[in-house]
Amino acid sequence: xxxxxxxxxxxxxxxxxxxxxxxxxxxxxxxxxxxxxxxxxxxxxxxxxxxxxxxxxxxxxxxxxxxxxxxxxxxxxxxxxxxxxxxxxxxxxxxxxxxxxxxxxxxxxxxxxxxxxxxxxxxxxxxxxxxxxxxxxxxxxxxxxxxxxxxxxxxxxxxxxxxxxxxxxxxxxxxxxxxxxxxxxxxxxxxxxxxxxxxxxxxxxxxxxxxxxxxxxxxxxxxxxxxxxxxxxxxxxxxxxxxxxxxxxxxxxxxxxxxxxxxxxxxxxxxxxxxxxxxxxxxxxxxxxxxxxxxxxxxxxxxxxxxxxxxxxxxxxxxxxxxxxxxxxxxxxxxxxxxxxxxxxxxxxxxxxxxxxxxxxxxxxxxxxxxxxxxxxxxxxxxxxxxxxxxxxxxxxxxxxxxxxxxxxxxxxxxxxxxxxxxxxxxxxxxxxxxxxxxxxxxxxxxxxxxxxxxxxxxxxxxxxxxxxxxxxxxxxxxxxxxxxxxxxxxxxxxxxxxxxxxxxxxxxxxxxxxxxxxxxxxxxxxxxxxxxxxxxxxxxxxxxxxx
RNA sequence: GGGCCCGUAGCUCAACGGAUAGAGUACGUGGCUUCGAACCACGUGGUCCAGGUUCGAUUCCUGGCGGGCCCA
Numbered sequence: 059x060x061x062x063x064x065x066x067x068x069x070x071x072x073x074x075x076x077x078x079x080x081x082x083x084x085x086x087x088x089x090x091x092x093x094x095x096x097x098x099x100x101x102x103x104x105x106x107x108x109x110x111x112x113x114x115x116x117x118x119x120x121x122x123x124x125x126x127x128x129x130x131x132x133x134x135x136x137x138x139x140x141x142x143x144x145x146x147x148x149x150x151x152x153x154x155x156x157x158x159x160x161x162x163x164x165x166x167x168x169x170x171x172x173x174x175x176x177x178x179x180x181x182x183x184x185x186x187x188x189x190x191x192x193x194x195x196x197x198x199x200x201x202x203x204x205x206x207x208x209x210x211x212x213x214x215x216x217x218x219x220x221x222x223x224x225x226x227x228x229x230x231x232x233x234x235x236x237x238x239x240x241x242x243x244x245x246x247x248x249x250x251x252x253x254x255x256x257x258x259x260x261x262x263x264x265x266x267x268x269x270x271x272x273x274x275x276x277x278x279x280x281x282x283x284x285x286x287x288x289x290x291x292x293x294x295x296x297x298x299x300x301x302x303x304x305x306x307x308x309x310x311x312x313x314x315x316x317x318x319x320x321x322x323x324x325x326x327x328x329x330x331x332x333x334x335x336x337x338x339x340x341x342x343x344x345x346x347x348x349x350x351x352x353x354x355x356x357x358x359x360x361x362x363x364x365x366x367x368x369x370x371x372x373x374x375x376x377x378x379x380x381x382x383x384x385x386x387x388x389x390x391x392x393x394x395x396x397x398x399x400x401x402x403x404x405x406x407x408x409x410x411x412x413x414x415x416x417x418x419x420x421x422x423x424x425x426x427x428x429x430x431x432x433x434x435x436x437x438x439x440x441x442x443x444x445x446x447x448x449x450x451x452x453x454x455x456x457x458x459x460x461x462x463x464x465x466x467x468x469x470x471x472x473x474x475x476x477x478x479x480x481x482x483x484x485x486x487x488x489x490x491x492x493x494x495x496x497x498x499x500x501x502x503x504x505x506x507x508x509x510x511x512x513x514x515x516x517x518x519x520x521x522x523x524x525x526x527x528x529x530x531x532x533x534x535x536x537x538x539x540x541x542x543x544x545x546x547x548x549x550x551x552x553x554x555x556x557x558x559x560x561x562x563x564x565x566x567x568x569x570x571x572x573x574x575x576x577x578x579x580x581x582x583x584x585x586x587x588x589x590x591x592x593x594x595x596x597x598x599x600x601x602x603x604x605x606x
Numbered sequence: 607g608g609g610c611c612c613g614u615a616g617c618u619c620a621a622c623g624g625a626u627a628g629a630g631u632a633c634g635u636g637g638c639u640u641c642g643a644a645c646c647a648c649g650u651g652g653u654c655c656a657g658g659u660u661c662g663a664u665u666c667c668u669g670g671c672g673g674g675c676c677c678a
Contacts, residue, residue, distance in 0.1 A: 087622055094626060102624055105661075115661070140661060142625070349609085391610045392676050417611060418675070425617095459619070464612060464674060471618085471631090480630060482644055490642060497641040541622075550620060553629065564637090564646040606644070 060131055060147065060155040060530050061088060062170055064099065067129045074125045078107055088534060097136065097144030098527045104141040115141030149514035152526040156512060156586045159529060163589035167533030169212040171540075176214045178374045179205050181385035182294070183220040186286040187231050188256050190293045191437040192467065193387060193419040195444075199456035199599070200416060201385045202299040203545035206597045207536055216379065217301045219294070220370060222363075223283055224307040230254070232279025238263035239270060239278070256437075258286075293441050297449055298599040310369045316361060319369035319404075320354060328403040329354065338364075338400060345402030348395040367393075368400045375406050383412045383543065385461075391415050414543055416461035422468045438469065447472040447479075450600045454481035457598045458549045460542075480553055484595060487556045488602040490563065491588035495581065498569045503577045516579035521562040525583060528555050532590050536597075545598055552594045559587045 065086060072078055078085065085107070091100035104119035111118055119141040126135055126143070131151040136144045159166045181201025184194050205215045234254040240247035242263050249255055262285050270278070287304075294301065310316050323329045323338065330339050336355035340346040354365045374382050382401075386393065394415065398408040421428035421438055428438065444452055451472065458480070459465050472479070498504045517526060528551075535551040568580045592602040 089622080089624085092625060092627095100625085102622095105624070108661085138625075140625085388611065388675055390676085394610085415611075420674080462611060463619075466618065468618080483630085486642085486644055490645085494641050501641085538622080546620080550629075557629080560645055561647085563641085564643095567641070569641045605642085 059158070059167065059170065059533050060151055061099065061534050064088070064129065064131050064145075064147075067131070068101070068126060071125045071129070072122075075111070075122075077111055090531060091142075091144055095138065095142075095144055096146065098147045098530075099145040101143040101145070102141070104143060108141065119143050147527070147530070149518050149523065149526075152523070152530060153512050153514045153517060155530050156517075156526060156582060159586045159589055160510070160582060163593055166590065166593060167536045168210050170533060170537070171212040174213055175208070175381055176379050177208060177381045177383055178216045178218060178377070178379040179383040179385070180218045180220055180374075182290075182299075183222070184290060185222045185227060186283040186290060187227060187254055188286060189258055190290050190440040192421065192440050192443050194293075195297065195440045195452055196416055196419055196456045196459075196465065197385050197387065198294065198297055198299050198440075199453050200414065200461060200544065201383075202297075203453075203457055203548075203598050204383070204385075204539070204543050206599070207539045207545065207548070210597065211536060211540055216303070217299075219290075219301045219304045221287060221304055221306045223287075224311060224366060228279035228283060229275050230279075231282045232275035232277065235259050235263060235278040235282045236273070236275055239266060289441075293444075296444055297440065298453065305370065305373075307366050307370070310366050310373070315369045315373055316366050319372050320361075320365065322372065323354075323368075323403060326403060326405065333357070338368075338403065340396075340399035340403050343399065343403060345408045346395075346399035347408075348399040352396050364396065364400075367397065368404070371397065371401055371411070372404055375401075375404070381410045381412065383414065385414045385416065388415055388417045412543060414461050417464045419465045419467050422466055422470075424468065424470045428469070443467075443469070443472065450485070451479045451481045453599045454484070454549060454595075455479065457545045457600075460544055460546050481600060482606070483560075484552050484556045484591060485600070485603055485606060487559050487591050488588055488595075489604060489606045490559075491584045492604040494568050494584055498577065498581055501569050501571050503569055503571060503574055504581060510578050510582035510585065512579035512582040513575075516576055517583060519566070521558070521565055522580070522583055525555075525558050525562060525587060528558055529586050529590050532594065548594060549598060552591060552598075555587065555591065555594075559584075 065088060069086060072085070085103055087102075089100040089102060091097045101122075104122055105115045108115040108118050113121070116137070116139055119137040123135045123137050123143050126132065126145075131147055133146045133148045135146075138144060179201050181197045182190070182194050184190055201217065205217050208215045230250060230253055233250050237247040237249045237253070238259045242260070259282065262282055266281070270281075273281075291304070320329070320336070328339055328343070330337055334357035335353045337351045338354050339351050340348050341351050352364055353362050354368075355361050371382065384397070394413040398411055398413070401411045402408045446469075455467070455472065456465070495504075499506055504510065517523065531551070535548050538547045539545055562583075566580065568577060568584060570577050595602050
């Protein structure tokens with residue numbers, strides 16, 4: 059990991075500037091220089107700390123460039139106005155990095171976290187009142203990809219899906235199912251006004267066992283939830299997402315955690331009674347950004363949805379996780395300040411509770427918006443889209459977007475099988491390299507499983523060197539993904555790498571029996587691209603076929 | 607009425623406060639008797655408006671305009 063050690067060396071050299079310590083917030087960030095700049099790594103550090111240092115940026119850049127001399131990976135250093143320091147790496151160092159990749163692809167960019175985090179990521183957590191719809195795929199992609207990336211960096215990560223199986227939902231769902239059941243058996247029936255109207259309940263009703271004839275709404279409800287939950291689990295498996303635990307709201311009641319949470323909050327003096335209800339008094343409390351107090355227990359003695367949610371978060375911290383990440387849809391943004399306030403009320407630092415809000419998915423068929431209403435039972439399911447466009451395309455598509463951005467998902471476009479979807483562009487790299495290796499073996503340039511030893515001078519051409527540098531940047535993009543808690547920059551990186559590879563392939567003959575050493579060097583390069591592509595796509599939950 | 611998010615190329619989206627704002631797609635022109643043309647090369651085309659902060663603003667702040675969502 060050439061850039062990791064480079065950064066370490068650079069920071070070490072900065073000890074010559076003792077004043078820098080407190081002044082520069084982003085010290086340590088390496089940047090990818092723009093195309094017109096000669097250099098492999100760019101530093102804006104002089105400009106970032108010029109003011110605090112009381113030195114002109116350009117002068118500081120020269121001083122730093124001087125201080126950085128003697129770093130083994132660096133061939134030369136140039137200073138560019140208004141104060142950039144650009145580093146050119148040695149070809150030999152880039153080649154060594156390539157060999158390290160091919161020696162142990164799964165370890166490339168792995169375990170580099172200086173401080174190990176212990177994180178519980180909760181995502182999807184859709185109510186088991188119906189099938190998962192497409193938007194859940196967005197949360198699933200974000201949560202799962204972030205989890206995979208954090209794990210690779212060496213953090214302890216635990217993934218959970220919270221199942222809301224408590225409260226009045228069960229009964230309402232049960233009444234809705236019962237109505238469908240009666241309807242099926244010729245009895246007069248009507249789905250409750252605010253009930254669940256989707257056709258999926260007709261399917262569940264049709265598959266009910268004979269003893270359902272004696273069921274009440276509660277039993278219908280529990281059955282419907284069980285069926286829906288099974289479908290959620292199957293969908294997540296198909297989507298390539300594994301949860302370490304499916305945490306049921308009902309567990310919190312069974313274990314008395316809800317009561318204990320209320321007692322805990324009372325003991326902390328965060329709770330008061332008013333108008334017959336029990337309130338959480340976080341307004342103005344330390345760490346609270348909520349603008350008003352919230353009801354925990356209603357006048358009728360029943361808890362609100364909020365109280366078990368607090369109990370769940372209390373449980374997360376209680377299990378020893380020092381950080382909690384919740385991935386939520388934009389319709390839950392109002393939940394953020396109050397949950398953070400509750401976390402603070404429980405005595406935890408709200409800064410350790412990361413709430414990632416992803417904007418909703420807007421569905422289109424061509425240019426026509428698709429109206430969706432869960433209540434009216436009119437929505438596009440995740441399964442439907444997975445089956446039509448494939449999980450790979452679906453996951454890559456979601457992974458490319460920042461959580462903040464609204465996402466237009468055009469079903470017509472996504473359904474075009476071969477298509478304009480960039481996931482194929484990346485997978486094609488992998489398939490192509492596999493194919494090249496077959497050709498190389500057939501031509502006798504290499505043997506199957508042979509370890510290749512590229513020499514720097516054989517890979518010094520511009521296209522090849524650009525690939526070597528880009529491969530070197532992979533671990534840095536993992537760090538960016540960690541910083542942003544988002545996989546989208548990694549997806550962009552893989553597209554960039556794919557583009558460089560395809561251009562290289564067009565330009566240079568890889569397998570050439572007249573030039574066996576050159577062929578082997580280029581095959582090593584191809585292997586590195588293939589390995590990084592496979593690792594990167596793997597972190598996004600996208601497969602890497604040998605042929606397409 | 608209050609709050610959150612967004613506004614970048616015809617369309618879908620990128621860009622720790624950094625250098626000449628990038629991809630895909632669409633459109634135009636070229637490129638397969640040689641390792642996969644699901645590809646490549648070249649071209650057209652863009653930061654919603656007005657102020658402010660500073661060496662530097664797509665990014666941060668204020669105020670508009672427009673869209674989505676939540677709450678009342």
